[in-house]
Amino acid sequence: MSDDAEDLAETQRQHWQSTYTAHPGMYGAKPSAPAVHAAQAxxxxxxxxxxxxxxxxxxxxxxxAREGFRVHATDFSPTGLDQLRRAARDQGVAGRVTATVxxxxxxLPLPDSSVGAVFAHMLLCMALSSQEIxxxxxxxxxxxxPGGVLVYTVRHTGDAHYGAGTPHGDDIYEHGGFAVHFFPRSxxxxxxxxxxxxxxxxxxEGDLPRRLWRVTQTLPR
Structure with missing residues (x-):
């Protein structure tokens, strides 16, 4: 990773830490629409x-977890995951949730062929280069x-914020302190x-509104 990319990554980590600290449970308790779809899939x-x-x-x-799945949740924000663990205890599902920074x-901190599905809502379109993605x-x-399912969502190049804010190259633009990699279909x-x-x-999704794709792909058996 270049020095500029390393600096951007650390800046984003600190930004998310401070955001979760200032706004606990900032996205609310209701699941995202993609998560509801993914649980069904x-x-x-x-x-x-x-x-x-x-x-x-x-x-x-x-x-x-409430839908009965065993969940391994990861994030680079210890503050966010602390909030997750407390909520899991409060909701009585702590036994089905593992959280790892x-x-x-x-x-990934998991063995080969060890999980049935992966979900990532707007994670792949964070400040990651195409190579890192x-x-x-x-x-x-x-x-x-084999046969496992990946469901992910990303903001794409049709989004109103694409091309706005501070450019970091590779279709990454920073707006309001958040850096986003906007995906072309390619x-x-x-x-x-x-x-x-x-x-x-x-x-x-949201007030702008943000324009996203929800992608579902399956690993061959």
Missing amino acids: FRAAGVTDVLELGAGHGRDALHF HDVREP HALVGEIRRVLR LVDSLADGWALDEVHAFE
């Missing part, structure tokens, strides 16, 4: 365990069992190489 695929990347304070991880630029999807492929397609690309669903 995972159940249809016979999955019983989920790895969530970029879980934050846990609204989606907790939804998976982890930076997705590093190898490809490496992460390679790690996801490594830890998924990046989605390249990440699905060797997978079954089941769906690329366009949707909107």
